[in-house]
Amino acid sequence: MARTVVGSAVVVREKYYWPDAQLNFWWIVMLAAAGTILGVNAQFMTIQNQMRLDTPWIMPYGVSVGVVAIIFIIIMMILISQRRLLPGIMMLFSFILLVLFITGIIGTAIQLFGGPNINNQCNRFVWNMRQYGPSVNTLAWLQQQNICQCWQAAFAFYIIGTVFLVWMMVIASNVNRNLYG
Numbered sequence: 724m725a726r727t728v729v730g731s732a733v734v735v736r737e738k739y740y741w742p743d744a745q746l747n748f749w750w751i752v753m754l755a756a757a758g759t760i761l762g763v764n765a766q767f768m769t770i771q772n773q774m775r776l777d778t779p780w781i782m783p784y785g786v787s788v789g790v791v792a793i794i795f796i797i798i799m800m801i802l803i804s805q806r807r808l809l810p811g812i813m814m815l816f817s818f819i820l821l822v823l824f825i826t827g828i829i830g831t832a833i834q835l836f837g838g839p840n841i842n843n844q845c846n847r848f849v850w851n852m853r854q855y856g857p858s859v860n861t862l863a864w865l866q867q868q869n870i871c872q873c874w875q876a877a878f879a880f881y882i883i884g885t886v887f888l889v890w891m892m893v894i895a896s897n898v899n900r901n902l903y904g
Contacts, residue, residue, distance in 0.1 A: 761789025810899035845871035
């Protein structure tokens with residue numbers, strides 16, 4: 724522990740040792756997850772707007788979750804560069820993001836698999852009706868395939884982000900107990 728005397732008070736600063744490789748891998752995967760969720764939902768909002776359809780709540784929610792996650796990672800990187808990343812802060816913000824990601828999983832799953840769902844429509848009108856050749860129908864099919872795959876990617880990256888946020892809470896807990904130092 725480092726001790727600093729300020730006037731008559733003694734300030735004690737504890738050093739925390741974070742596992743570099745795990746931290747770097749974590750933030751790369753989380754940037755990919757947040758960026759994918761942000762990009763896919765922004766694209767969906769653009770499509771809904773262009774078609775003059777109402778935008779379901781899950782799309783602006785996904786954009787917001789992606790932006791919040793990216794801002795959190797940027798703040799985390801700044802704190803790492805200043806050697807001020809505290810495990811308690813990481814656990815708190817990871818938990819907040821975890822709740823947001825789980826809500827995203829539920830909302831996306833409802834759209835994908837509930838009621839008149841996207842997954843059934845993709846199976847019926849896209850995967851079972853492949854188009855080939857240089858035609859407008861092929862281009863339309865490719866766009867429909869892209870939309871179906873984007874829904875699947877958003878769902879998958881919500882799950883990946885959730886797993887990695889739980890992992891970060893475990894890492895932060897271990898750092899707090901000085902298991903890496």
